[in-house]
Amino acid sequence: MFSAGHHRILSTIGRLGPMSRTDLSRVLALSKASISMLVRDLLTQGVLREQALVFGQGRPSVTLGLRSDAASFIGISLHADPVTIVLTDPYGEVLARHLQPRISEPEACFRSLAAVVEAVTREIGEGGGPVAGIGIAQPGFVSRDRRVCLASAALGWVDVDVAGRMGSLTGLPVFVENDTNALILGEQLFGGFGDRPDFSLVFLGDGIGSAHIIGGRLHRGAHGGAGEMAHSPIAIDSHAALPCRCGNKGCLETVASLRAIRGAARQAGLEDDLALLSARAADGHPDALAILHRAGAALGVALAQLVQMIDPAQLVVMIEPDLEQSVFTRVMRQEMETHVLRRSGVQMELVLRAPEPDSFAKGAAGLAAKHYLFGEDWA
Amino acid sequence: MFSAGHHRILSTIGRLGPMSRTDLSRVLALSKASISMLVRDLLTQGVLREQALVFGQGRPSVTLGLRSDAASFIGISLHADPVTIVLTDPYGEVLARHLQPRISEPEACFRSLAAVVEAVTREIGEGGGPVAGIGIAQPGFVSRDRRVCLASAALGWVDVDVAGRMGSLTGLPVFVENDTNALILGEQLFGGFGDRPDFSLVFLGDGIGSAHIIGGRLHRGAHGGAGEMAHSPIAIDSHAALPCRCGNKGCLETVASLRAIRGAARQAGLEDDLALLSARAADGHPDALAILHRAGAALGVALAQLVQMIDPAQLVVMIEPDLEQSVFTRVMRQEMETHVLRRSGVQMELVLRAPEPDSFAKGAAGLAAKHYLFGEDWA
């Protein structure tokens, strides 16, 4: 379909936004002649469009952008129950959304998902292009080729050939990825931060996950387990260290996860609702303050360790808006900063971001979009 | 000098060891025709040699190896006082070694180093090829282009154009790198472990440093600060947390560095010698045991965090042989393992390795060797 040259152009425009042929020639270090030919192909194929004239000295340049109806992508999140299925355009705009109960038995799960994919594909109207692929985000470990779920505790899956089965049910290319990894890849492609070769993402939910983009590529680790931080021993020597489901004590997850925070609130006789807890803390309720302080401090220490080890240009923390304005975030930030050595003039950017309900599914769609735009070996 | 194709062949043989043309064609996914031509060039240029016949079915294959007299490389370690300067061949074999006092004032330092380089270059006899470049390993931060020392606390340097000055003094290409980074790059090239795309190295000395090879490339971080672990807050809530020179308390360095171990030994009224301390611990001396146990446990926790976050295929810990057989190492390993979640059947390899006196200088020479073998943009 596309040659390597075509993919280089598409991925550049996908990452850096619309630009002229001359810009492309500069960025890609290719001759104007090559760009001219490659762009012509992409225009006739209906993937790019000439979308504006930019006037300066000399002949105006024509900015080239992705056509939003070039192709559509399906993203499926198995991160939580209900399962989310979205259809997006190449910019990550959601064109359609479905929710479904999560089914653990693989075959039944795939059949019900395939039925939704079928329906969504048929529903595409004027605005959307043909579906180019399916991305699936799921908790657990995924094989390096993004086809097989090696192990997922949450789903109870071991060595399930997700891409194979879904592929033969739908006839579309399928890409499977760990949920947090899918999330960061979605951020990378659709997040609108331009081209950041090195950044990390931490997701705070009922569990805690992190993922890293290093040198522009997802870092999956030698065994696909990179980014595990939920069981980092943070409160290890504290006398109050809680036992964790992993068998150790004092894991980050036992203090800072939303589940842990709600649990601590219940134990203290408070409502297990984050908004209420934050409000109580803001009013000065000592137990509420203590719980959020402890959780924020623990996460802050873990973030500091991440920053020291990985040194990302930017750290995106996905956190419930209910917590964002609370003492939790304040303490987290402060604790992180005290434990990060800083060379003068050098600063890492910390970004707080509220997870949207579609975040994981959009990330999953991004997997398919990356394959379409970037080609076979983009990660 | 060499084309990209030539570099691909040289780097493959440098990393994976000698191999036949047909092997190269398989590994590099290039046609036999291309390999044939490229190899011919390298043979006539005296960089490769046909070094053995391997008999199997059919025509025997000719293994191609790097000629050890193809080129020599100079490595300079500013890691500690005395400065070490070595001359190596492309296999990392040390052909000559010089020691010099470390001079802080940049210009004087460069002049004295350049004089040694001059002398070493003249001394090369039969065995060695022409000097192809100089690598410099130094504590502190280095610019992304490996030319400028941005900041080095140990040397007191800020924005010193090391490569520029040394280059004009010697007329050779110069590459500067952080000392721990140079060490891991040396391990990668000369370590004899073949081709490991993902591994990490921790150096335990008076300070503690780590470095990571990710996807076959050094991970330097967005600000060149990746791998910092000396100030990871490990013993953070312990009542015995010691103040650290960084201003915080409970940093890894305050417990596990050799300096800290020796300091703790002195405080306990013991000799500040690692071998003696290990021996005492082996005899059951309670203070010695406590000191080594505490240090080993702290490092073990830090290693666990590293493994969880990065998930390397292999973790090389460079540690004094005096400690290697002691309770320190035993506790370190055990503590690390209890805090690493393991998926069944998946194992990370922990390698203990004694630092040689030339380790840093050899790593530095490796910088120049990589440039020679791999071409401009290898990291």
Add this chain to the structure above:
DNA sequence: ACAAGTTGTTTCATGAATTGAAATAAGAGG
């Protein structure tokens, strides 16, 4: 000893990707 089979290496004409230089296009500014 000889033929057949297997694998490694080289040769050569071909094709694809990319390029530099020149030509052309489309504006701004006088």
Add this chain to the structure above:
DNA sequence: CCTCTTATTTCAATTCATGAAACAACTTGT
């Protein structure tokens, strides 16, 4: 209307890599 500047296209040439076939050098079986 002319000149200057910058963007884009055209075109012939070059570089790079390739597939197929030839050639080489061994092992194995008879």
